[in-house]
Amino acid sequence: MGLVLLVVVWLITLISTYYFAVDKWHMLPLASRHGAAMDSWFHVTYIVVGVVFLAAQLALGYVVWKSRDRSGARVTYSHGNTKLEVLWTVLTAIIFVGLNLAGSSIWAESRFQGAGTNAVQVEVTGLQFAWYFRYPGPDGKFGRIKPELIDASVNNAVGIDDADPASKDDITVGTLVLPVNREAELTLRSQDVIHSLFIPAMRFKQDAVPGLMIHMHFTPTKTGEYEIACAELCGLGHYKMHGMLRVVSQDEYDKWIAQREAEKQQ
Amino acid sequence: MDAQPNAAHGHTEAHAHAAPTGFIRKYIFSLDHKVIGIQYFFLALVSVFIGMALSVLMRIHLIWPEANLPFFGHLKPETYLTLLTMHGTFMVFFVLTTAPQSGFGNYVLPIQIGAPDMAFPVLNMLSFWTTFVAFVVMVAAFFVEGGAPLHGWTGYAPLSALQSAGPGEGLGADLWIISIAIFCAASLMGALNFITTILDLRAKGMTLMRLPLTCWTWFVTAMLGLLAFGVLLSAGILLLLDRNVGTSFFVPAGLVLSGTVVKHNGGSPLLWQHLFWFFGHPEVYIAILPGMGVASQLLSTFSRKPIFGYRAMVYAILGIAILGFLVWGHHMFVSGMSPYLGFSFSIMTMAIGVPSAIKTFNWLGTMWGGRIRFQSPMLFAIGFVSLFVSGGLSGPFLAQPALDIQLHDTYFVVAHFHLIMGVAAIFGIFAGTYYWFPKMFGRMMNERLAQIHFFFSFIGTYAIFMPMHYLGMAGHPRRYSQLSEVSYLHGLMPLQKFISIVAFITIAAQVIFVFNLFWSMFKGKKAGDNPWEATTLEWTVPSPPPHDNFAGKIPVVNHGPYEYSVPGAPKDYVMQTDPAGAVTAAH
Numbered sequence: 001m002g003l004v005l006l007v008v009v010w011l012i013t014l015i016s017t018y019y020f021a022v023d024k025w026h027m028l029p030l031a032s033r034h035g036a037a038m039d040s041w042f043h044v045t046y047i048v049v050g051v052v053f054l055a056a057q058l059a060l061g062y063v064v065w066k067s068r069d070r071s072g073a074r075v076t077y078s079h080g081n082t083k084l085e086v087l088w089t090v091l092t093a094i095i096f097v098g099l100n101l102a103g104s105s106i107w108a109e110s111r112f113q114g115a116g117t118n119a120v121q122v123e124v125t126g127l128q129f130a131w132y133f134r135y136p137g138p139d140g141k142f143g144r145i146k147p148e149l150i151d152a153s154v155n156n157a158v159g160i161d162d163a164d165p166a167s168k169d170d171i172t173v174g175t176l177v178l179p180v181n182r183e184a185e186l187t188l189r190s191q192d193v194i195h196s197l198f199i200p201a202m203r204f205k206q207d208a209v210p211g212l213m214i215h216m217h218f219t220p221t222k223t224g225e226y227e228i229a230c231a232e233l234c235g236l237g238h239y240k241m242h243g244m245l246r247v248v249s250q251d252e253y254d255k256w257i258a259q260r261e262a263e264k265q266q
Numbered sequence: 267m268d269a270q271p272n273a274a275h276g277h278t279e280a281h282a283h284a285a286p287t288g289f290i291r292k293y294i295f296s297l298d299h300k301v302i303g304i305q306y307f308f309l310a311l312v313s314v315f316i317g318m319a320l321s322v323l324m325r326i327h328l329i330w331p332e333a334n335l336p337f338f339g340h341l342k343p344e345t346y347l348t349l350l351t352m353h354g355t356f357m358v359f360f361v362l363t364t365a366p367q368s369g370f371g372n373y374v375l376p377i378q379i380g381a382p383d384m385a386f387p388v389l390n391m392l393s394f395w396t397t398f399v400a401f402v403v404m405v406a407a408f409f410v411e412g413g414a415p416l417h418g419w420t421g422y423a424p425l426s427a428l429q430s431a432g433p434g435e436g437l438g439a440d441l442w443i444i445s446i447a448i449f450c451a452a453s454l455m456g457a458l459n460f461i462t463t464i465l466d467l468r469a470k471g472m473t474l475m476r477l478p479l480t481c482w483t484w485f486v487t488a489m490l491g492l493l494a495f496g497v498l499l500s501a502g503i504l505l506l507l508d509r510n511v512g513t514s515f516f517v518p519a520g521l522v523l524s525g526t527v528v529k530h531n532g533g534s535p536l537l538w539q540h541l542f543w544f545f546g547h548p549e550v551y552i553a554i555l556p557g558m559g560v561a562s563q564l565l566s567t568f569s570r571k572p573i574f575g576y577r578a579m580v581y582a583i584l585g586i587a588i589l590g591f592l593v594w595g596h597h598m599f600v601s602g603m604s605p606y607l608g609f610s611f612s613i614m615t616m617a618i619g620v621p622s623a624i625k626t627f628n629w630l631g632t633m634w635g636g637r638i639r640f641q642s643p644m645l646f647a648i649g650f651v652s653l654f655v656s657g658g659l660s661g662p663f664l665a666q667p668a669l670d671i672q673l674h675d676t677y678f679v680v681a682h683f684h685l686i687m688g689v690a691a692i693f694g695i696f697a698g699t700y701y702w703f704p705k706m707f708g709r710m711m712n713e714r715l716a717q718i719h720f721f722f723s724f725i726g727t728y729a730i731f732m733p734m735h736y737l738g739m740a741g742h743p744r745r746y747s748q749l750s751e752v753s754y755l756h757g758l759m760p761l762q763k764f765i766s767i768v769a770f771i772t773i774a775a776q777v778i779f780v781f782n783l784f785w786s787m788f789k790g791k792k793a794g795d796n797p798w799e800a801t802t803l804e805w806t807v808p809s810p811p812p813h814d815n816f817a818g819k820i821p822v823v824n825h826g827p828y829e830y831s832v833p834g835a836p837k838d839y840v841m842q843t844d845p846a847g848a849v850t851a852a853h
Binding site for chain 1: 342343344347416417418422424425431432433517519520521522523525527533534535536570571572573574575576577578601602605606608609612616617619620623624626627628630631633634635636637638639645648651652655656659660662663665666667668669671672674675676721724725728732733736737739740743745747748749750751752753757758761828830831832833838
């Protein structure tokens with residue numbers, strides 16, 4: 001039985017490790033600036049955890065087989081070994097806490113500082129079950145929102161108050177369009193329950209919380225189309241609260257904005 | 267730490283009560299901790315089957331969302347979410363917070379410390395029946411108009427705070443909250459009982475440092491429960507008020523649901539998360555600590571070797587418990603909480619890996635150099651260690667907020683907590699069942715069936731939950747009723763299918779356990795007092811024990827709980843009650 005356990009534990013361990021190593025179901029290809037440091041730190045953590053996983057499970061299998069009851073075997077009566085105890089406690093603390101501290105600058109960089117002054121401004125509204133993206137237009141200001149004015153049938157799903165002059169040049173769309181290699185500042189809000197804007201290719205996730213205006217920033221580095229998924233249970237349509245991010249050249253972005261502004265004035 | 271329990275004899279007199287007569291007094295409204303423990307165990311058994319049935323339906327829907335099922339018909343997305351909510355709720359509360367602590371703890375603790383019963387037998391009976399009422403209310407949620415809630419076992423507001431936020435969020439959600447509130451009250455009663463019993467009713471010679479590690483985990487788990495369940499109860503009351511009375515603890519102004527402006531204002535959704543997780547994180551340690559105690563007990567007994575580093579094990583239990591109250595924010599890294607708090611919660615979370623690692627090293631150290639007997643309780647104890655390592659090691663990813671950004675609310679998290687709670691803790695329950703069944707019912711469970719059950723469960727659960735890490739890393743969000751609407755998920759369907767198929771097989775294999783359990787109660791080989799040749803006090807009394815455990819003769823303890831293979835001793839185990847001087851090493 002000891003041998004069977006060793007074989008089973010080792011096989012499970014080696015097969016799992018194999019699939020982790022070959023990265024068969026991998027993260028979506030990275031397309032943002034801050035994501036590079038995250039992916040690389042992910043790899044470091046992977047290796048540290050992977051070594052511990054292999055060591056612990058292979059040791060477990062081995063110990064269970066080696067220490068099986070057999071005739072002539074003698075037990076070492078011992079209540080432990082304080083030196084060893086201290087050694088592995090200190091080592092574990094250094095590895096675990098050290099890993100965390102070493103990677104903490106990545107979190108600090110993306111979250112302790114706000115966006116730069118040249119960032120593209122977009123207000124993101126989550127609601128059951130769609131995402132809306134509002135651009136402030138040339139005046140750089142978002143117009144006032146009044147919940148009573150929400151009416152998707154007249155194209156005002158977000159409830160913008162047209163009485164506010166700042167609203168005149170606001171553009172609200174269902175697709176997030178951003179220029180490549182330029183920082184984007186997203187202000188996340190929600191109309192009803194908690195949602196979460198998850199753009200896996202950008203390594204971006206942030207809850208949209210009713211009652212809060214949450215500022216986040218990232219810089220897309222590759223043009224293309226990227227899926228947005230909702231990542232906080234928000235009701236029966238949670239699985240289909242799907243959106244799209246289109247990253248285009250700065251020229252294309254300017255043209256797109258100008259086109260939208262022109263349509264709005266008509 | 268080594269102080270003798272005071273006036274233990276006076277207390278035992280006060281708690282002795284005559285054996286009850288009549289079916290109702292003996293088996294229904296019993297004051298006997300052994301009957302109550304078994305009642306809790308069977309409540310958990312029924313609950314785990316409800317939980318498994320719900321998960322089967324979930325797994326079917328995920329891979330065949332358009333299927334028309336017999337009896338259930340076509341499952342709607344909201345039904346999937348209801349199944350998911352109730353699956354989590356039944357499993358976390360009525361299985362993992364019930365069987366390990368209230369089930370085994372109630373049955374075994376008084377005997378292991380040398381007491382005739384718990385400190386408060388009437389409170390004990392009340393705590394079981396209150397839990398039972400909570401269970402009935404929870405089941406009722408399925409059958410009221412709108413059905414059971416869909417807001418997840420975590421019940422985040424405002425989804426859970428507004429009746430119009432979704433189907434099932436009406437009366438069903440109110441019943442869910444009420445059931446949990448009743449459960450909180452029952453848990454607080456149980457916690458008081460456990461703590462008082464351990465402090466006051468230990469037999470002469472049973473110092474704190476001679477307590478079996480099972481008792482230490484039941485003790486510390488009770489303290490966690492005492493401090494955490496009150497917060498959940500409060501949060502539940504506030505939520506009930508927001509939902510029904512128009513208060514706004516959790517609901518801010520300006521919300522619009524189904525075209526109607528919601529009248530609440532001034533509340534904070536994050537407040538719910540802080541309150542819930544302040545309870546929720548200690549809760550997961552409540553779920554795992556007793557299993558760790560059982561693992562320690564069994565690894566030592568079946569290796570015929572003392573536990574490696576008893577004192578360190580006690581400190582690790584205490585460390586896990588204290589740190590467990592300081593890490594709740596790691597569920598909230600992307601919630602909108604201050605990123606500075608994210609940093610501090612993250613450091614504390616990595617720190618809690620240290621006592622967990624100490625325990626793992628010590629389990630390995632216990633087995634090393636032993637003479638391992640691979641009887642069924644030991645198989646599950648070894649399985650527990652492997653599963654705890656696997657589940658625990660996804661922690662360092664999730665504990666780092668920069669990495670958690672990508673993994674939060676994906677299947678990576680589902681893999682993590684299932685391996686620890688949904689498998690390791692369950693293996694702790696299985697291990698305890700195979701181990702203490704002979705004591706409870708006077709018969710052995712069938713070993714061959716137990717081995718088959720073990721291998722199906724061990725390999726099966728790894729096959730179910732290891733792949734979920736891959737799903738999570740690929741960006742698959744959790745709580746999605748189907749994969750159809752997000753393109754990058756389509757390529758993950760083969761893996762989801764694999765998981766579902768393996769899940770069906772593994773769940774089917776649990777029938778072997780249930781059959782073994784019930785068949786052995788009547789037809790199992792008769793068990794003696796000490797079939798495992800173990801050292802602790804429950805093995806000094808008959809199987810099953812008399813009503814007052816020790817037939818009036820309270821034991822005197824002379825040894826620690828893990829005196830196996832003591833050099834010079836006549837047998838390879840020295841019972842805790844054996845005469846002093848039977849052990850050459852000081853303990």
